[in-house]
Amino acid sequence: MVFGIGKKKRFAFSCGSVGMDCGFEVKGASSEEEILEILKIHAKNVHHMKEISDDMKNKIKQSIKKV
Numbered sequence: 854m855v856f857g858i859g860k861k862k863r864f865a866f867s868c869g870s871v872g873m874d875c876g877f878e879v880k881g882a883s884s885e886e887e888i889l890e891i892l893k894i895h896a897k898n899v900h901h902m903k904e905i906s907d908d909m910k911n912k913i914k915q916s917i918k919k920v
Contacts, residue, residue, distance in 0.1 A: 863920045864888055868895075870916035871909065875899065885917050 864882045868875035877895055882888045889905075892913060896902040905913070 864917050865920045866892070866913065866917045871912045873900070880920070885914060888917055889913065 861883065863880075864885055864887070865878065865880045866882075866888050867878040877899065879888050879891050882891065889910070893905060896905055
């Protein structure tokens with residue numbers, strides 16, 4: 854029996870997974886790129902970051918989970 858046919862992968866991320874003291878989570882995103890776009894806005898508005906560094910992007914990508 855094959856499971857998951859026709860079921861799209863979803864992705865999740867939490868700021869705490871990269872060491873931020875923040876409870877923000879993204880759940881059910883359709884792609885890693887969608888998570889990064891959401892995090893650009895969150896980082897700017899909440900963490901006052903003008904941009905996400907390449908080092909932080911790598912940490913984020915490693916912490917994104919498939920759900």
